[in-house]
Amino acid sequence: MSDRPNILLICTDQQRGDSLGCTGASWAVTPNLDRLAAGGTLFENCYVQNPLCSPSRASLFTGKYPSNHGLYANGVPLPKGQHMFTRTLADAGYDCGMIGKQHLAPCDTWRTEPRQNDGYRVFEWAHGPNHRALENDYHRWLRKTHPDVYQGIFPDTGANENTEYSNRARTGTPIDHVPKEAHYSHWVAERAIDFISHDRAKSKPFFLMASFFDPHHSFGAPQEFRDMIDADAIPEPNTKPGELDEKPKDHRACSEKSYSGTAPGFQDYTGAEINEIRAQYWAMIALIDYEVGRMLGALEEAGVLENTLVIFSSDHGEMLGNHQQLLKGPQLYDDLCRVPLIARWSGQIPAGQRIANPVQWIDLSATILAASGCAPGAGVQGQSLLPLVFGEDAGFRTWALSEYRYSGFHTEPLIMTTMLRQGDWKLIIWHGSPACGNTRAGELYNLADDPGELHNLYQSSDHTDQRRAMKQLLLDAMAEAEDRTPDQSRPW
Amino acid sequence: MTPPARPNILMVVFDSLGETALQEHIDVLPTLRALQSNSLHFSQAFTCSPESSPARASLFTGLDVAAHNLWTDGVALPGRETPLPEVFAQNGYDSWLVGRRHLAGVSNWTTEHARPNEYHHFDWAHGPLHRSRQNAYLSWLEHTAPSIYTEVFPRQADPDDTEIPQAHHEAMANVPDHLSFNAWVGTKVCGRVELGGPFFGVAGFVVGHSMGGGPALVEALDPKALRQADAALATVLSGVPQNTVIVVTAGRGCVGSVAAQPLNNAAIHVPLLLCAPHLAQQSIGGLVSTMDVVPTLCDLAQVRRPQRLQGQCLTSVTPRGWALSRLRHPGHPHQTALNTKHWKLVLTHGEPRETRLYDLSSDPKEAKNLAADPAHQDRLEEMLDHMMDARVALEDRTEPRIAKF
Known part of the structure; x- marks a missing residue:
């Protein structure tokens, strides 16, 4: 059993798939992640099953689509009886830990996230750098290591009503700009390094989730990292004149305000401010990259790098000014649904490989369980990526699905959207009655001709057959994505 | 009282x-x-x-x-x-x-x-x-x-x-x-x-x-x-x-x-x-x-x-005003049906895929499949849309939302 791999799952929050040097952002400062990709396999089309934190993470941990795990929106607790794959790992003898953000239960009003049946020995939780739960482990660490920083930024206990403080911030908040040694991202790496170097049970393989809050807004990073970014090298946001006129009507509201009107929107900013937001975004990514480098160094120093499966990914993307929008919501552009995915496992996963097949976030738990020799848990709907990595793509699904079910901030009427990607085509349905009271609408993109999703072909008379074919395919995919977990223990 | x-x-x-x-x-x-x-x-x-x-x-x-x-x-x-x-x-x-x-x-x-x-x-x-x-x-x-x-x-x-x-x-x-x-x-x-x-x-x-x-x-x-x-x-x-x-x-x-x-x-x-x-x-x-x-x-x-x-x-x-029914028997191709007052759509999933559309007002016994009829393509798409929305309406969202995030 000693050759079972360790697993380090590095998860960031709100990081776009195209935000790394190795995924096309030549202006990004991501040498460590680029090296990680060069030493492993990069999945170019990894889609999350929901564009919001909590539903997406529930899909990661349960291996199920949001329509099946039941955590369909932020603020909904993970329903009882849903099984986390980390529990399976712990039961199989893994020493399991989670450091950083988890979000499988409501965290509004500075709520402390309750533990699940998660299998973790180590659980150092902090919903975010501005989250004022007393149990915020980052704050507990900061209080000890940088008492002046802590006191200066958080002189009082913080009012529960101020729970959307960082959502409403137009720029970085003070805690985002502290020196790197006091930063949340540094804390995640420090604690992960301590786990790898000292704390882990040496007789067991380990699973560690190092869960960064960045590059989630508020948009701010330590000056040292902002200085590394050449803002002029970052392209202008991806859009075209009149774009919102061609898109389903809710896109306009998403442009005016974010988070259903509770956070500033794209249209509240000047072009220069948007450009600075973009620069700060990549500064946060540069800091993450720096901290990832330190964690990988710790693996090497501990002599376990070779036998550790390192996975890097993110729970969803960020509009970042593209399509005249900021933050996230019901839009199912690749900006929000496509995330980075790198898997490195020395001697097992081929180095320098890039895989274009669409894969899904629910596949991560299946992959980890397969690598660790565990049987997939009941109800796990993902497919292990290992066969794909080894070139055996027969039987691997050819599509990716994403479901938004009024998952973000509340709207009237409720908004529900579904995305299907297959081949070059992408269909997005804005559901209407009887799903919700919204007006039924749609988007259809050919990603080969239009990777930026600027030209909505949904109403194009030249693409009627394609639109209808994609709808049939979506209904097939939805049927395949149903949860048929309970065993048929008898023929009838 | x-x-x-x-x-x-x-x-x-x-x-x-x-x-x-x-x-x-x-x-x-x-x-x-x-x-x-x-x-x-x-x-x-x-x-x-x-x-x-x-x-x-x-x-x-x-x-x-x-x-x-x-x-x-x-x-x-x-x-x-x-x-x-x-x-x-x-x-x-x-x-x-x-x-x-x-x-x-x-x-x-x-x-x-x-x-x-x-x-x-x-x-x-x-x-x-x-x-x-x-x-x-x-x-x-x-x-x-x-x-x-x-x-x-x-x-x-x-x-x-x-x-x-x-x-x-x-x-x-x-x-x-x-x-x-x-x-x-x-x-x-x-x-x-x-x-x-x-x-x-x-x-x-x-x-x-x-x-x-x-x-x-x-x-x-x-x-x-x-x-x-x-x-x-x-x-x-x-x-x-x-x-x-x-x-x-x-x-x-x-x-x-x-x-x-x-x-x-x-x-x-x-x-x-x-x-x-x-x-x-x-x-x-x-x-x-x-x-x-x-x-x-x-x-x-x-x-x-x-x-x-x-x-x-x-x-x-x-x-x-509508009803969705599913056949998921392991020994039979999976099918989904949507009934509305006058129309019915039945999809057979997977390969070979089959689409059936019936006009229930004139054909209550479902004898004549109109899915390939050029005159009914808009109706067919409308029923596909309706079925997608009906499916979504029936997903399990019974866990109450207790907070904004």
């Missing part, structure tokens, strides 16, 4: 009886005919599945198959669900069942168990030809008419040989009316009713041709068994107190002798009658689902609804 007495609940559930089949036979079914003329009659009620167990799970939980996950026959109702009899039992009702339940697999003569708090009295019998040792009807028959029992079943049951010889089948079909399965259901139910209330009772009649002896993806109706059930129901109704809410429905539909598509409306369009002292007779043609029975009975009895619920009250909410 004394609070009004809580109504008794009697659920009359046929194993397989289509609404169309019932109306075809209603002239020889005096009890059901009288009951229908005195009921809220939902003439367009649908089940979520043409299979017995998934459909019954919806009837008894108020959830679509997308939420309760009993996706095909042979799957047991997941433990997290609270079936309706348990809800009433928790509220002080005496709960009992006579006849069929089928919320768990019963092949190989397997005995089905009630949950600890589901039924206080459990006179379970999957059907007259189901040879579980615990088949309460067969115990009664063996005790009441040993010679007939021996004639029908000359040998011990073998769980590995569940083929019913034609001779047994015919012998059981020919037992005298007063010894028939449905007569036994009626007798037992009368006995339970006499014990007083408030009660929540289920009369599980079996009128399918297989008599509970074997699987049938589509079940044919046994008219003789239906007449016996009607006669048994007459005795039951004569003893039921005035203050009783009566529901008549079926676990699923049935087809005639001709083999039909499993998602033909014959198999998923079922009777639904709701009879209560203060409800005026009315026929309602809007499409409803059998999962709507749970909230309706809870509201009528002023019993708190279960938290996990997708059905809507039949007496206070406008009918949905």
